Amino acid sequence: MVTEVSKAPDSRQRFIDVAVRLFTQHSFAGTSLQMIADEVGVTKAAVYHHFRTREDLLNAVLAPLLERIRTIVEEAEAQRSVSARAEYMLSGYVDLAVRNRDLMSVLAADTGVIDMLRSQHDLGELVDRQVKLLADVSPGPAGIISAAVVLSGIVGAAGKLLVVIDEEDLKEHLVQTGRRALGLRAPRAPKSA
């Protein structure tokens, strides 16, 4: 038992990694704890040792990503102008979407996941703040609709890799597309790394 507990972090992470793959392949609703156990090569009881429900596992999968989104939103809100706030939100979101392609598609596309998240987290409020940061560039429904296109479109485009392209170039093109869609000017004197 002591050995089992000391091994826990690794096997926990192993379940999370397999869950990400199965969720993206079969959707959240289409993936059972049994499938995850089969894929890892353990019994269902071994999965239950770490996660009581499929929802627990999904929470463990998505928690770091949601935390990162929250940080970006908060840092964006601390910027001094409407355009600086939108620019910060846009580039942070692009970075996150490109780095976490598979996870972001699970988060954004799967209605089962979204329903679960909305009921357990304050995701609705977080999404509203993301939308507002981008929408404020243009008044009225036009701004909100552009923001929604940009947020959905970036995740969708990053998820389905349509071209063989360097990750940094992909980010740059996504940010530029987002700026154009929002009617946001490129910030002056951008620092290149």
Place this chain on the structure above:
Amino acid sequence: MVTEVSKAPDSRQRFIDVAVRLFTQHSFAGTSLQMIADEVGVTKAAVYHHFRTREDLLNAVLAPLLERIRTIVEEAEAQRSVSARAEYMLSGYVDLAVRNRDLMSVLAADTGVIDMLRSQHDLGELVDRQVKLLADVSPGPAGIISAAVVLSGIVGAAGKLLVVIDEEDLKEHLVQTGRRALGLRAPRAPKSA
């Protein structure tokens, strides 16, 4: 038996309507023929009378939509300039996305559905043609990435209604966002209906 067959078209459509609702609620992978039977209030055998597999039912659900997309792509390809082709594709796609919000989210967001469609239809080729019609506005990866953002973003934004807005206004804002994202000028002398 004769009576049953003569009633077929109606009950067939009833199954399709329920399937659309359950697919959008629970994803394709998360919806069984048994769930559809339960929701309609019939036995599973009654569903089997019309659809042998869940895939058959999904095909029946999506066939009219795919046919419409194919028509838009073909008509867009027949336009005379790069910008006219992109404009036709963009406005046709926006119209389709707004009219078929639920179905389009099933089609676009559910990886299980996409895998199934890719194996049974020539959807990959159709998507490539859609992307090309929009991507040709800008050279290289920039054009392809903008096209991907626009196609994903329109479906995503139309699917999650973020504002109370008239359907025609929503379409207009989506088209304008798409034009900006693609770097496409509004066509001259637009006819208003």
